[in-house]
Amino acid sequence: MTSQYTSRATHRKGLTFWSQWACGMALANLVLIMLVWDQVGTVASEYRVAMILTVLGSVPAYSFLQVYHKRHGILSGMGRLLAGWMSLLGALIAIAFLTQTTAVFSRQVIMLWVGLGYLAQVASFLPLHYLARMHSRKVRNERRSVIIGISPMADALAKKLTTPNRVPVIGFIAASGENGLVPTTLPLLGNVDELRDIIVREEVRRVYIALPLAQLATIEGLYIDLLDMSVDVVWIPDFGSMMLLNQSISEIERMPAIYLNESPISSHPAALLGKELMERTLAALAIVALSPLLIGAAIAVKLSSPGPVLFKQNRHGCNGEVIKVWKFRSMRVHDDSEVRQATRTDDRITRVGAFLRRSSIDELPQLFNVLFGEMALVGPRPHAVTHNLYYTGKVEAYMARHRLKPGITGLAQITGHRGETETLEKMQQRVAQDLNYINQWSLWLDIKILVKTPFTLFSKNIY
Template sequence: MTFLAGRLNFLGRGLTFWGQWLVAVSSMITLLCVLALIETGEIGLHYRMLALIVLFGSVPVYSLMRVYHKKHGYLVGLCRLLAGWLILLGGLTVAVVVTKTGEHFSHEVALAWGMFGFALQAGTYLPLHTFARRYDRKHQAERTALIIGTGEQAWNLADKLVENKYGPVVGLVAAGEEQLPDSSRYPVIGDLSNLRDLIVTHHISRLYIALPLTAAKKIEELYFELLDANTDVVWLPDLHSIMPLNHSVGDIEGMPAIHLNKCPLSAYPSAALSKALMDRAVALLALIAISPVLLATVIAVKCSSPGPVLFKQDRHGWNGTIIKVWKFRSMRLHDDPRVTQARRDDPRITRVGRFIRRTSIDELPQLFNVLLGQMSLVGPRPHAVAHNDYYTGKIAAYMARHRIKPGMTGLAQINGCRGETQTIDKMQKRVELDLAYINNWSLWLDIKILFQTPFALFSRDIY
């Protein structure tokens, strides 16, 4: 029975991505072939090669965009589907331009396929996504849970299980550790002495062990005691005290391994490549589009005060390497060996400088840093080397911000952490958001941050 349930669970997870992907890619290729047949009377070699590229190219694009994730609502899912489709079309366009094979394809077929291809995918997405979500809800509703532990880790776990609809939480089991105040939502229904009776009485299908690392001996005893219990046992070690970076669980030749400090973009080369391609493509298009603004700013800065147009400052980049970050000069020339942060009504800032800082135009030359591969469009903002030297050791995991490329904007910036950081607490908040970005990175998150950045420019903390 347990084996059958496991197989059904596997099939349900498979339907979430592979089932929906198979239907989508089949519809895309079928549409392409029909359009080519109508337009040219045959499905030529180049169209067949294009179909093959779509078959294999859609897998990394759609998986990176998490198009078919079961937790997405319909609107978010359709937006991700559209983003994935546009990225796929963009990649195909670049491939056609590079190989100079555009004359082999009909413009009418390409245009119709681009428009109706998404409509067809959206039409199949809605019913399949509905079915996958209903299956998942039904499966989760049947999985009653019991948590061993009454500390903060146990309460946090119970909240997450309920919020994300992982099934009903029957209650908590005391294991001798310090208890938090009782709650009517998660009552303490027993202790380890009657654990077996609780599992049978409440028909527990999943048992979570949420004990601190100091209880390792007790966790080992529970493992052997529950080997023959007809329930799944999941151990969630409490790692919050050591601030793991993008932690994950895997194995090394069959030996379980918890990755405490894993750089996502170096661990997954395809993800790093996708981010780099998007960064440089958008940076190049942006530089072309805003070239009049750049030219006007060059003239304004040159006329505002003596000195160079660009200000280049040493900052820490990826893995702590020193890079020269470009900005339009917004201050009068001065000597500042301490690299003092700009503050409100700073007398060093020129009139032109105040405007370009307020509108963030002074940051636009960093698009060249992105083109050079030194920076990303989205990532933790690079701080001056002197500031990093000051905060290192004062804030836990401060330099972990540099495990990925610094960005022109980031999660911290769209959440109001901009401008001068007068206190350690303000910098701590910025670091926490930077680490949250690293832990939850995806192309979709980058796109959302880019769209929200213009609204963050109205912050009063920019000066």
Template sequence: MSELSHTKATFDELRSRRNKGFPFAVRASGGVEFAFWLQWVVATVVQCSVLIFLGIGKLDGDLASHYRLLALFSSLLAIPVFALFRAYSIRNGYLVGVARVLASWGTLIALLMFIAFATKTSDTYSREVVLQWILIGFAFQALAFVPLHKVLRRMDRLHRFANASVIVGCGDLALTLAVKLRHERGEAMIGLVCLDGDQPDNERPHTPYFPTLGVVSQLRSVISENSVSRVYIALPARETDQIEGLYVDLLDANVDVVWVPDFANLKLLNHSIHNLGGLPAINLNESPLTSYPGGAFLKSLMDRALALIGLLVLSPLMLCVAASIKLTSPGPVLFRQKRHGWNGHIIEVLKFRSMRVHDDSHARQAKKDDPRVTPVGRFLRRSSIDELPQLFNVLKGDMSLVGPRPHAVAHNDYYSDKIIAYMARHRIKPGITGLAQISGCRGETETIDKMQKRVELDLDYINHWSLWLDIKILIKTPLTLVSKDIY
């Protein structure tokens, strides 16, 4: 118990500092919101100051009304954009935080340019002022972000560490939760409290980091002796009576009570909790495109803009590829195949034809040294150039740049009853590239295990989807284009 004593001494020291007036500005409740709005206010002051300074300098002391309007629009539009990218999250490291600020600022500038183009007001702004504002504005925002982010992270860490918490439960869920709270959230998790009669004293799990402090009947004394401020209940759903009894018993104990339901046996998809008319509603399965409509709109906007740019830039290459296919083997240039899209709707996916014309009724995957693949097609498949026509699918709205790869309908029919939650991968638009592809799960899936791994990565992408994740996958994709597993 020496480590526990040392931890308690640290808690006491931090509490004494707090009681003496230590500035714990980041609260457990609302700390994320406070950090965001503080960073936003600072960033707004910085970027508006830069714009005003540059505008006045260019216009000899008189700031035109359209520059004031630009400052107002950029400030307000920054709220949803920076929130979407989680640019000001205190969970970010410094480099990741600056990168997210850069991505947010770039997206904000792109939206402002689109608005200026659509309203035909771009000519009213000095290109010199706007370009300097973009570069200097980001530089100053980054310089202001780093020290403020450091202070907020330290305040958050001290606050979390100064408030001890315990977990009621000694099962796998409790241990997993303890690790997450200690290492991912930095909370002062001092130990576990088991159910009465759960295990004999000498068989209860006990680790140096998460010691067993007692049983439920001793919970009051555990809270008092260790100055616990938060109790997590990590019990199976079958223990409803025990959970209700704990809740009622702790109502007057002056502690926060958090119930972490055990859904270990359920395959959750983008799960979340909402307030539904005063009732807690747990979403077990929800598409990111419906739960984050603002993010879905920006994802679609980014997809179609980049697809259009890609088609314009790559059109000479695509014309050369089309000519080489036509000259080297009889048949159409494009291969069209029915595949499942968002929510299971059938879409027609386009690819450059890389095989000789054959009966495709069984939708057999290409294998190593597959005789159906043409010499030109082999190069196209190895370099993934055969996927370029799917930019038209993205432009049409059937696909996204990033998402689970669409499989042939015959493959889906085969795997849907062999892999749990296989069809759940269609809860988001299919993509040209995806998390599975940059993680090495490309090419033939000749075994159930290989397809299972790909599905797990697809579901992991859906559960953690964000615009920032899409950008990271797009950046990493060129590094994985040449793979020995592609036939």
């Protein structure tokens, strides 16, 4: 479900596309009918099939190339139309070759149709594109707007709205308590006490309210005050003071809903299933391919100092569930109840362990955690439970990083936020990268992180 605003914008774009597309396809197919009729006196079934495929194939081809988008100029639009038309005909020719039906079509008809079909579409494109742009310009000019609020968020809104072919915003109006601020992008027209006079004087037709949630009473008062004026009122919530996680705007049975911290597990269940299948498969393949290295590292650890080969530590997994994360033991056996991160000169680290940590080989047993479904290849790195208890409450939104399965590598690791975090500020920066990963998560982002990870393995911050 999309928001009402998005639905309206999509609806307007859809009308522009479908109206121009329908006219263009109708004329292109009419040209084919006339050519075939002139050649053979009847429209055979193979040409009727070709017309159906042309109509069906033109939708994705023209949509992808944005052939009828009003922001494109005449020449750009004609170029995109030509690219879409040639792509479509190329696909039709490929289908004819694969089905071995090229011989049933007249080459003369097809050659003429390539050129005349395009010209017929241009003949409908030019006037309709002109009318669409003229109507858009008329509507845009009638939608003179102001923004109530002069915060950084209001300033950013103005920059987005004043891009070419968007809304003509004429200036800002300061709300109560904002008189000391100065906007940078547009002039300050006055304050809210003068709002009604400014609307009448400047012929304003739309008012954007960009105020923080703390001024909710002011927002409601402005809305009530503007009900009897011929203006559209648009509220842009300012969540600048809130740490949002995977935020989105939607509707629940026509009721607006703002998701402040929806988990990717609930918002992208199908994509996450694909992520898990991909990562478990890659983990299994990596275990087989790296088995000689795993065996060699295990022997080296066993010979380096007394104790187990594997170090299994309780760490928080997805949604805070405690899991046992596997690593090659890189330290001498010690009491792990103390909150103490490894440092560059840590006397607990063995000589073999130092090499394993620098090369990140100590992390390879976590491939089994991935195979068992407890971890992911890519995700926020899991910290020891004792470390989580220490940082919770000291670092903002610290435990929010556990809305996804923890990973062997992650966005924080490839952006230089790995190793010791001796200050709360450094930990906050790492958490910020983890939250950025959750907010931007996609399979493509996972692939990019996996590709970049090998180049960070010998970072000077690893020890």
